[in-house]
Amino acid sequence: MQYITVDDLAFHYEDEPVLENISFEVNSGDFVMLTGENGAAKTTLLRNILGLLKPSKGNVTLSRTNRWNEKLVVGYVPQQVSSFNAGFPSTVLELVQSGRYPRGRWFKKLDKEDKEHVRRSLESVGMWDMRHKKIGELSGGQKQRISIARVFATDPDLFVLDEPTTGMDSHSREEFYRLLKHNSQDHGKGILMVTHDHEELRQYANKHIELIRKEDSPWRCFSMDSCKEPSKHHSSSH
Amino acid sequence: MFFYGFMQRAFQASFLISLIAPVLGLFLILRRQSLMADTLSHVSLAGVALGMLLGTDPTWTNIIVVIGVAILLEYLRMIYRTYSEISVAMLMSGGMAVALVLLGLNEGGASLNINQFLFGSIVTISQQQIWLLLGLTLAIGSLYIIFRKPMYILTFDEDTAFTAGLPIKRMSILFNVLTGVTIAVIMPIVGALLVSAIIILPAAISMRLSKSFNGVILIGIVIAVIGMLSGLTASYQYGTPPGASITLIFIFIFGLTTAIKKLFSASQYERLTRRRNITGDTD
Structure with missing residues (x-):
C-alpha cells in the first residue's frame, strides 16, 4: 500500500527553484533513505510531504489510511530536536x-x-x-x-525522520537502524529517513533517493536521479 | 473589610482570576506570546473608548474589538512567522492610537472613566462582571480539561502537532480569542497597564518551581491566589491601585522563590561535594 506518493514535485522559495522533478513512492514495509549534500533541500522535501509547505508544482499524496484501513498515524522527528523548547x-x-x-x-x-x-x-x-x-x-x-x-x-504507520541519529554513537545508531528495519520488515511500517550515514544505513534500507544538484540550472536547484535499491556493499572510504 | 459588598465582589473576582490566569499565562509564555496579553490590553482600551463614544456598555464593545484583534494577531503571526513581534508592535501602538483618537472625539467626562480602565478599580466591580468572570472561568476550566493534551502538543511544537493531525490554526485562534475575552473582562478590575503582568507572572514563577506541566499549572494557581488576595488586601489597607499592588507582590514572590531556589541548589551542591570528599569518589 502506498503511504506517500510524490508526483513531479517542484518547490520554489519565492521565484528561485530549489527542488524539481521529484517523483517517488513510499509504501508500507519500505525503508527509504533520503540523502544529498548539505543544503540539498532534504528537509524542504520532507516538509512538503508532511503538508508543512505547499509544493509550487506537482502533487504529494499522503495516504489517509493504513493497510488495515484505519487512520494513518505519522510519526515525525524534526531536524535539530536538541534545540527544542x-x-x-x-x-x-x-x-x-x-x-x-x-x-x-x-x-x-x-x-x-x-x-x-x-x-x-x-x-x-x-x-x-x-x-x-x-x-x-x-x-x-x-x-x-x-x-x-x-x-x-x-x-x-509511517515514520518521517529528519537526521534522527545526530549526536548518537555508532552502537546506538546501529541499534536504532535495526529497530527501524524490524518495524518495516516485520510490521509493515513505512519509513522515510533523511540521513548522512548512507554507508551505514544502506544495509538496512531497501530504497535510496539521492538529491543531486541540477547542472543546467542557474540556481542551486536539486532533483533526483532515480529511486534505486541501495547497493549493499560497504565503500572503501568507510 | 469583608462587610463591604464591593470588597466581597473584589475578592470573588480575584479568586476567579487566580484560577484562569496561570493556565492562559503558561500557554502564552510557551508559545512565546507573552506580549500578546499586553497588546490585547492596549487594544481593549480602544474597545472601551468606542463603547464610551457610542454611549453603550464598554464591556461588550471591548469584548467585540478584542476578539477581532485576537484573530488578526493570529493571522499576522502566520505571515510574520520568524518575526512575530512585528504584529505585536503594530497592534499595540495601533490599539493605543485608536483609543486616544476615540477619546479625543468623545469630549467631556471620558478621561475620568478611562482612568478606571487604565489603573483598575475594585470599587467598580459589578455583580454582572462577577457572573461574566464565573462563566469565563468555567469555560476556560472545561476547555483546559478537554483540550489539555492537544494544547500540550501544540505548545511543544506546532509542526509535530500538525503532523499528528491537530487543527492547529483553529486551536490557535480559539486560544487567542479566549485570551482576548479574558483580558477584556478582567481589564476594568486590574487595569490595562498591568493586566498582562497578572496573567504572565504566576506562570513565570511556577515554571521555575515544577518539573511537570500539570505541576506548573497547580503551583501557578496557588501563587496566583496568594498574590491576588494579599495584593487586594494591601490595596484596601493602603489605598493603592489593586493592579499595581498585586503586580508588586508577584515580583516579590518571584525574587523570593529565585533566592530560595539558589540557596537550595547551593546547599545541595555543597552536600554532594562533602559526600564525594568523604567517599573519595571523583566521578
Missing part, C-alpha cells in the same frame, strides 16, 4: 507519553497497554532511568533519544 516544563515521561495521544488518546486516559508501550520505548533508547528528569535538563544527545522514544511510543 529548552524551558518547556515537562518531564521526559510526560513528553514520551504524549506520543500515545495520536493513537486515539486525545480525550482518553492512557491505559496499561499505553504505559507499557511508553516504558518499552524509553528502555529501547536507554532513557527509562531519566524519566522523571525535566526535558530542559537533558543534553543534546539525550533530547534526541527521547524524541525517538516519543515516536516509537506513537507506534506510527
Whole structure:
C-alpha cells in the first residue's frame, strides 16, 4: 500500500527553484533513505510531504489510511530536536507519553497497554532511568533519544525522520537502524529517513533517493536521479 | 473589610482570576506570546473608548474589538512567522492610537472613566462582571480539561502537532480569542497597564518551581491566589491601585522563590561535594 506518493514535485522559495522533478513512492514495509549534500533541500522535501509547505508544482499524496484501513498515524522527528523548547516544563515521561495521544488518546486516559508501550520505548533508547528528569535538563544527545522514544511510543504507520541519529554513537545508531528495519520488515511500517550515514544505513534500507544538484540550472536547484535499491556493499572510504 | 459588598465582589473576582490566569499565562509564555496579553490590553482600551463614544456598555464593545484583534494577531503571526513581534508592535501602538483618537472625539467626562480602565478599580466591580468572570472561568476550566493534551502538543511544537493531525490554526485562534475575552473582562478590575503582568507572572514563577506541566499549572494557581488576595488586601489597607499592588507582590514572590531556589541548589551542591570528599569518589 502506498503511504506517500510524490508526483513531479517542484518547490520554489519565492521565484528561485530549489527542488524539481521529484517523483517517488513510499509504501508500507519500505525503508527509504533520503540523502544529498548539505543544503540539498532534504528537509524542504520532507516538509512538503508532511503538508508543512505547499509544493509550487506537482502533487504529494499522503495516504489517509493504513493497510488495515484505519487512520494513518505519522510519526515525525524534526531536524535539530536538541534545540527544542529548552524551558518547556515537562518531564521526559510526560513528553514520551504524549506520543500515545495520536493513537486515539486525545480525550482518553492512557491505559496499561499505553504505559507499557511508553516504558518499552524509553528502555529501547536507554532513557527509562531519566524519566522523571525535566526535558530542559537533558543534553543534546539525550533530547534526541527521547524524541525517538516519543515516536516509537506513537507506534506510527509511517515514520518521517529528519537526521534522527545526530549526536548518537555508532552502537546506538546501529541499534536504532535495526529497530527501524524490524518495524518495516516485520510490521509493515513505512519509513522515510533523511540521513548522512548512507554507508551505514544502506544495509538496512531497501530504497535510496539521492538529491543531486541540477547542472543546467542557474540556481542551486536539486532533483533526483532515480529511486534505486541501495547497493549493499560497504565503500572503501568507510 | 469583608462587610463591604464591593470588597466581597473584589475578592470573588480575584479568586476567579487566580484560577484562569496561570493556565492562559503558561500557554502564552510557551508559545512565546507573552506580549500578546499586553497588546490585547492596549487594544481593549480602544474597545472601551468606542463603547464610551457610542454611549453603550464598554464591556461588550471591548469584548467585540478584542476578539477581532485576537484573530488578526493570529493571522499576522502566520505571515510574520520568524518575526512575530512585528504584529505585536503594530497592534499595540495601533490599539493605543485608536483609543486616544476615540477619546479625543468623545469630549467631556471620558478621561475620568478611562482612568478606571487604565489603573483598575475594585470599587467598580459589578455583580454582572462577577457572573461574566464565573462563566469565563468555567469555560476556560472545561476547555483546559478537554483540550489539555492537544494544547500540550501544540505548545511543544506546532509542526509535530500538525503532523499528528491537530487543527492547529483553529486551536490557535480559539486560544487567542479566549485570551482576548479574558483580558477584556478582567481589564476594568486590574487595569490595562498591568493586566498582562497578572496573567504572565504566576506562570513565570511556577515554571521555575515544577518539573511537570500539570505541576506548573497547580503551583501557578496557588501563587496566583496568594498574590491576588494579599495584593487586594494591601490595596484596601493602603489605598493603592489593586493592579499595581498585586503586580508588586508577584515580583516579590518571584525574587523570593529565585533566592530560595539558589540557596537550595547551593546547599545541595555543597552536600554532594562533602559526600564525594568523604567517599573519595571523583566521578
